[in-house]
Amino acid sequence: MQPNFLIRRAVQLGLAANALRPLRARSTSVPAFFAGWLTSELAPQFLALTAADTAVHLARHGVRDRSTQVGLGLAAATAVGLGASIRTGHGARDEIERALTEALGDDYAEELGRSDLGLPWSELALPFRMGAPDVQVDRNIAYAPGGKRFLLDVYRPSEPVTGAPVLLQVHGGAWVIGNKEEQGRPLMRYLARRGWVCVAINYPLSPAHRWPAHIVAAKQSLAWIRREIASYGGDPRFVAVTGGSAGGHLSALLALTQNDPALQPGFESIDTSVQAAAPHYGVYDFAATSGSPASKYRLESLLARRVFAPDRDPVSHLDDYIAASPLDRITSDAPPFFVIHGRDDSLVPVREAREFVRRLREKSKNPVAYAELAGAQHAFDVFTSVRSAHVVRGVARFLDHTYLQWKAAQ
Incomplete structure (x- = not known):
């Protein structure tokens, strides 16, 4: 089991999801802002970090255990979300x-x-x-x-x-x-x-x-x-x-x-x-x-x-x-x-x-x-x-x- 990798991927997916759909409750407006602001504006950097972290983990541990397999799924979902943030940011030009x-x-x-x-x-x-x-x-x-x-x-x-x-x-x-x-x-x-x-x-x-x-x-x-x-x-x-x-x-x-x-x-x-x-x-x-x-x-x-x-x-x-x-x-x-x-x-x-x-x-x-x-x-x-x-x-x-x-x- 590699729980740390799974936790990192889950946290990153949560950040990517909040960047695309921020929490709307008044009590969460400040944390939603900080998390969404940095993730959406630094989406290319976060995408590169996710890819690098995932590649290093695979090189060291392979894909044999269940937590790594779940983590790979979360990494893929994160990449999709961050890619959407990058496209949306570039849409500011138009x-x-x-x-x-x-x-x-x-x-x-x-x-x-x-x-x-x-x-x-x-x-x-x-x-x-x-x-x-x-x-x-x-x-x-x-x-x-x-x-x-x-x-x-x-x-x-x-x-x-x-x-x-x-x-x-x-x-x-x-x-x-x-x-x-x-x-x-x-x-x-x-x-x-x-x-x-x-x-x-x-x-x-x-x-x-x-x-x-x-x-x-x-x-x-x-x-x-x-x-x-x-x-x-x-x-x-x-x-x-x-x-x-x-x-x-x-x-x-x-x-x-x-x-x-x-x-x-x-x-x-x-x-x-x-x-x-x-x-x-x-x-x-x-x-x-x-x-x-x-x-x-x-x-x-x-x-x-x-x-x-x-x-x-x-x-x-x-x-x-x-x-x-x-x-x-x-x-x-x-x-x-x-x-x-x-x-x-x-x-x-x-x-x-x-x-x-x-x-x-x-x-x-x-x-x-x-x-x-x-x-x-x-x-x-x-x-x-x-x-x-x-x-x-x-x-x-x-x-x-x-x-x-x-x-x-x-």
Whole structure:
């Protein structure tokens, strides 16, 4: 008997199954996310590991005992599941491209002069390697007083540039954890190589800092960009914003509350407009006004307890939560949006993104692209994978197109 081999194959099959069909109960959402996220985005690596482990076991023990025979069956089922995850991840290319053509027109790629649908095989082989010799990073620049939570990093081409478009990256982490080094780096690295200047920020975290400290800090970083980014080669007149999860919430809110004096205490006269937004798996129904049970649970269990001050409960201070909710701040002046969400997101259900996009399209006079990615969990873009590589290139095409449209209108 070889029980360890059988246990390994059973665990791997469970992970592959959860990646394809995540557990849906609220009590299992966090473990389902972690297991499904890593397995689906690293499916090629897990497939190779399964094959190697199985081959080594067979070379040592053969197939004589019953546990090995059962384990081989489990390994075969795992390979089928992981293969399905790989195919689904690669399908993001068509999902992204369909979203862009629907929003920007069938000829948008011709206007760009490129389609750029290939995959970065060297990066896929080393998915957690984030450095790039052709990208310069200026680290830990203070954008406002207050210490390390008010620092930013600037990613830019190693060769000097002038007048480059700017991307602001806002990290996620449920408004309570996270930092600027952890998210958005594949996108920033790719854009910097293409001549963009990218800015990744820290911001105050709860519960030490209560709302609206998070969005005020994000707007302070925009004020810094307006003042200082030209010295790094950026054009302060064109700033796009992106972020995932809580960063998706903050980036969407930045785009929808441009120059709102209530969120700019002491710097009300500074231009905090953004010219495009590309939030990923964001929280949009902050005040639970849609009636979604998941949004209501998040409001009561996290936002009211940890993010807002204890005396700002959502019953008697609902207006404060609505003011912080992208879903309730949409106007016709919203900039171009590219909303991206995973269909299998265990932490922020996809219906929240669908409703946000529906309302955006009802009111906004600018393009609203929406890509709903089959098989994608929360945080699918943190490191390089087949899916995230397609997403990065699609977001870059959206931003480049929006920038060209903006330049033509100047």
